[in-house]
Amino acid sequence: MPRTLITSAIPYINGIKHLGNLVGSQLPADLHARYLRARGHEVMFICATDEHGTPAELAAKKAGKPVAEYCAEMWQVQKDLAEGFRLSFDHFGRSSSPQNHRLTQHFAGRLDAAGLIEERSSRQVYSNADARFLPDRYVEGTCPNCGYDRARGDQCENCTKQLDPTDLIEPRSAISGSTDLEVRETKHLFLLQSKLRNALDEWIDGQTGWPVLTTSIAKKWLHDGEGLQDRGITRDLDWGIPVRKGPDPWPGMEGKVFYVWFDAPIEYIAGTAEWAEANGHDDTAWRRWWREDEGAEDVRYVQFMGKDNVPFHTLSFPATLIGSGEPWKKVDYLKSFNYLNYDGGQFSTSQGRGVFMDQALSILPADYWRWWLLSHVPENGDTEFTWEGFQSGVNKDLADVLGNFVSRVTKFCRSKFGEAVPEGGAWGDAEQALVARLSAGLTAYQRHMDAIEIRKAAGELRGLWVAGNEYLQEAAPWAAFKTDPDRAAMQIRLALNLIGFYAVISRPFIPDAADAMLSAMRMQGDGWPQDVAAALSMLEPGHGFEVPDVLFAKITDEQRDGWAAQFAGTRA
């Protein structure tokens, strides 16, 4: 059985994600996981929350809660929303887990033993009032260049001049506003990525079939200017994974934690370890996915992420894995996405612009969003979300083409033959032609799904739905019924089978509707169709079914306009 390891970029903990975040990693990853499971692969699909770093601390402070408590709550919120969108993670972990603590410390220890870590001193701004070091961007002051009084310590947003926090006039803490600041000497660990440049270069050269965008970003960072830079992997914070050398203390690093970007990708591995523990398995259960010397040599590892995450996944994380000197599984295929824009601008978490996951589920079922987002996923360029486009896409594809097909077939059968698959008649040329059409379409669909060409796959799937309507239109069982009831029975028997066929192949996109279709047809729906003719003969005459409720209610113009107005401003 083929084995596939799938990870989605892990969402940051400080709030509910918007649809742009969802469509850029978790949702396409879920589609792939569901598809491969349906095709009989053994799949391990891991996601988690990314919990460390200053923004989490500040969000917790703003919420008036201890950061650990805040993260625990937000993890639950994000987990529930993921379930609401039917994201089928095998495990949704936390980067703050004990497993990640151990693994992150383990990797740091290995990297140090390999001579890849160096201690360096630097001078950073310390806030006495906040009792903490301030990252550059949390120091505010007046820009020496343009006089803007809210310039940040890394850059002035007004004149875009690159700044050092010590350049600022009248610097103050962005956290407390305190001006009681001083510059202190502090030591940090640096990962000597420069020493791994050749190894990374070789590894990337060995990858075939990666998108040009992915390899070009990696190559640029490897070779541009002075080449790959060494990277600080520790911070002066309380909330994070304490710096340790494996299980041992790291002299001189007391009170410091690892940088969030060092521990976050390791959570992919740790999350799998969390899965094992949660399910009562021992370590071999997760190591067979991650260690090439312990069973992972035949695993295919696919990552999903937005394009902004590509450098970390092509360079930083591989540097950690390669530098460890241990045979950890590295990514085989990296699928990255562009951005989803909202109605002429960007989705924005900080400005609350656009539709957020909780809001989306509060107005429409998950399948509506899944279908539209996946069929418009920004694979080749940025994509635009507009309420008009969403409405027409959903109404046409789901309500008119698929939903109505189910409705017309089941209702016609009920009125003419009753609520059971009718008997009589035999396939003719039209039915054979339909099988040929569906077989070709299914093959194309599978090819696109295998290649993770999501928009093309969605288009092909839609075409298969249309083919059913075309057949029905040409066969016209409502006309045949008057002159040749057996023939009408055969036609409608085929159409009823088609509902089950559609349910199975559409399930990765619209799992709830697919389940409703299967349930109405009283089918299990397990088993991907190997042979279309056989799949369309599964339901025997006499097999009972129900007419389901309307699968997809249409979005009205009033609803559309109301939502457009509701989400035009900022989030309450």
Add this chain to the structure above:
RNA sequence: GGCGGUGUAGCUCAGUUGGUUAGAGCAGCGGAAUCAUAAUCCGCGUGUCCGGGGUUCAAGUCCCUGCACCGCCA
């Protein structure tokens, strides 16, 4: 400023290694049908493929250049 991306029908987008009259969905127009969520099916596109040069027997597709928009980096 450096790097990269994008610019194709009213809208959203496909267009593989350059090769016949540039495609799809939606919207629009016309028709068929009436089983169905007023749903479905069929037919209909005179587009400066952003502008300008160039390479070639042949360019939306390659090269140069200009413009517009968008990112990333410094």
